Amino acid sequence: MEDKGENGQAVKYYRLSEIEEQNTFKSTWIIINFNVYDVTKFLEEHPGGEEVLREQAGGDATESFEDVGHSSDAKEMAANMIIGELHPDDRPKMAKPSESLATTIEETSSWWTNWLIPGLAAAVITVMYRMYTSVEQ
């Protein structure tokens, strides 16, 4: 599917299933930040070795790429290998583990506050009610 990107240029979108097939010696694609890179010709030149790229072939390498702390030179080289972008419908499938962890924490804390605040309010009301009623007696 072709579409107009943010800068008005034609963008080629690839479905995740198509990208996943490109994990062979003949053709190696990886995804970094929703961009699709054809690293087939780069495998042998990669200073970090071809093995690490092969491990990520056909999948999302964003975290590994960023963990290494690649130089700006490396990022420029990478930019030349972009062949398209991940189809927007497939992007939610690329949610990073850290993001799903964040949602879990958020859900847990909202569960907590949902019960804690009414619970505290009820306790305060009970104590105040007892104080008032004991003063009147």
Ligand code: HEM
């Ligand atoms: C198109 C994608 C990539 C390009 C253009 C690229 C390019 C480079 C370059 C130029 C270096 C030398 C150091 C630097 O300038 O930062 C490097 C190092 C390295 N890369 Fe990549 N890289 C890519 C993807 C990846 C991925 C996906 C991984 C991990 C799975 C990876 C792992 C490494 C490692 C471990 C080193 C360090 C080697 C060392 O310091 O001995 N690279 N890469």
